[in-house]
Amino acid sequence: MAWDNHFLDSLAPEQIERLRPHLSEVELERNTVLDEAGEVISDVYLPVDCILSIVTVMRDGAQVESRTIGRESGHGLLHALGSPVSFERMVVQVSGRAWRLPLEQLREAAMADRDLTRCVVHHAQATILQAAQSTACNSLHPAEQRLARWLLLTQDRLDSPVLPLTQEHMSIMLGVQRTTVTAIASELQARGLISYVRGKVTVADRPGLERTSCECYAAIRQGTEAMLGHPRRPKP
Structure with a gap:
């Protein structure tokens, strides 16, 4: 069985069999907060075709995104090996399916299997x-450049040129006002790299978007492949 999540697909059959009774497939809706800073994490989420956004929230309510997680990994993996307390907010950025696994079940399995522990750490x-x-x-x-990087990473995880992204999420990701997002998206659209309507970005020229992005997209992609092998990539 293909789980369509790189962490699960990389496990040995006996490891999967140990976890299988505790895995449940869930549908996650956009903007749902799954974990909040200061709370104890109870479940690990392993995306299939959804994307999770990890954000830090300031006292004044300002938010900045530190990373996104798609089917290449999961959220809560390290918490299963250490402290279960979350220090960030996890919100569903793109709705879709994920595998949910009780954190304690992964902790117990990892403690009994050094190879599983190693796989958790790598991801x-x-x-x-x-x-x-x-x-x-x-x-x-x-x-x-940062927006181009983020759009490319998002497309890598969705296997589609159509990305269901809101101005709110893009402004959080960039750490800028929505008016700035509008101006940047309009410029990318004028150059034929994307088309943008409310809540939806379509990648029209991926090679052009890669040229617009900074070196960080390639660094993240190459680093991920060095650690995990070659997680499945989207069709051009």
């Missing part, structure tokens, strides 16, 4: 890589 490292690269990107690169 968690892939998301940490993205967070580290995004931190540098947000500090050093202009918003247009």
